[in-house]
Amino acid sequence: MAKDELYxxxxVDFYDKLFPAYIYPKTFKIIHKLIKKHNPNAKNVLELACGTGRYVEQFAKAGFIVKGIDSSQDVLKKAKKRIKKAKFELKDMQNIKEKSESYDVVVCLFESFRYIKNYLNCEKVMNNVWKALKPKGLFIVDFGHWPPTKETKIHNKVKMNGLTIVKDEIIRTKGIYDTRFDMVKIYKKGKIETKEIKRSPLxxxxxxxxxxxxxxxKFKILEIIVSFRGHPQSMLFVAQKKGK
Ligand SMILES: C[S@@+](CC[C@H](N)C(=O)[O-])C[C@H]1O[C@@H](n2cnc3c(N)ncnc32)[C@H](O)[C@@H]1O
Known part of the structure; x- marks a missing residue:
């Protein structure tokens, strides 16, 4: 699958600006409550597709031992600067091979699970997560699901390093994917530069x-939180490892 240029x-800094910092503690609070409810002694956490480490930071602040993996070297560089006491690894989440029964919780947050190539690979990832989890360990994943679209437009504007960046995104459903076409206009001192950011389909x-x-x-589904991100298409699943 094509590399996603946004990361x-x-x-990378532009991506961080697109999603404001307050989202992370706000959504983490819900996740933390769910962990305390379903696995109160949880300590070791793995985040798949951790990006620039904003959830890793929340987990570490809450006292968890956390490791983040991501397939982009550039986001990991920023994550390592943000949070010194976590481990990070450059890795495709579709090929994780963590030690068996080494985590109490594995999370994959903010649409990241939708970067997996196909449903078969999703199941492969789930099987590997299952192996990496201790008995009663939790797998927590959040994503959105919208009706198929011929064309949905999303407009964003970000001010950054003296630049104004306007991003216009077009989403089109093609079979089992939502494809994205991102055009950006960069305004600097009266000049405008137009570029495409190549995006992976979701x-x-x-x-x-x-x-x-x-x-x-063979996961047991404990809870599904609908509207996890404040809109009805978003949902968070909490699943638990039970015996195979
Ligand atoms: C929407 S961002 C979310 C990042 C982070 N979870 C957060 O909430 O800020 C998606 C992340 O998934 C990563 N990613 C995409 N495909 C991946 C893969 N196959 N394996 C690991 N990471 C991947 C991207 O590099 C990017 O950092």
Missing amino acids: TGFW LRISKNKMKEMLLKT
Whole structure:
């Protein structure tokens, strides 16, 4: 699958600006409560596709021992600067091979699970997560699912390093994917530069599809929090490792 340019080079800081900092403690609070409820002695956490480490930071602040993996070297560089006491590894989450029964919680947050290539790979990831979890360990994943679209437009504006950057995104559903076409206009001292940011398609995962895949990989679904990110299409699944 094509590399997503938003998580490389200059665009890493831009990505962080697109999603304001307050989102992270706010959503982490809910996740933390769920962990305390379902696995109160949890200590070791793995985050798949951790980006610039904003959830890793929340976990570390709350006293967890946390490791983040991501397939982009550039986001990890920023994550390592942000949080010194966590471990990070450059890795495709589709190929994780963590030590068996080494984590109490594995999380994959903010649409990241939808970067997985296809449903078969989702199940492969779930099987590997299952192995990496201790008995009763939790797998927590959040994502959104919208009706198929011919064309949905999203407009964002960010001010950064003396620049104004306007991003216009077009989402089109093609089969099992939502494809994205991002055009940016960079305004600097009266000049405008126009560029495309190459984006990866996102796998469409419905609530039922997620349920089906988790059950197939022998997870027990404990809770589904609908509207996790404040809109009804967003949902957070809390699944638990039970015996195979
Ligand atoms: C929407 S960002 C979310 C980052 C982070 N979870 C957060 O909430 O800030 C998606 C992240 O997934 C990473 N990613 C995409 N495909 C991946 C893969 N196959 N393996 C590991 N990371 C991946 C990207 O590099 C990016 O950092």
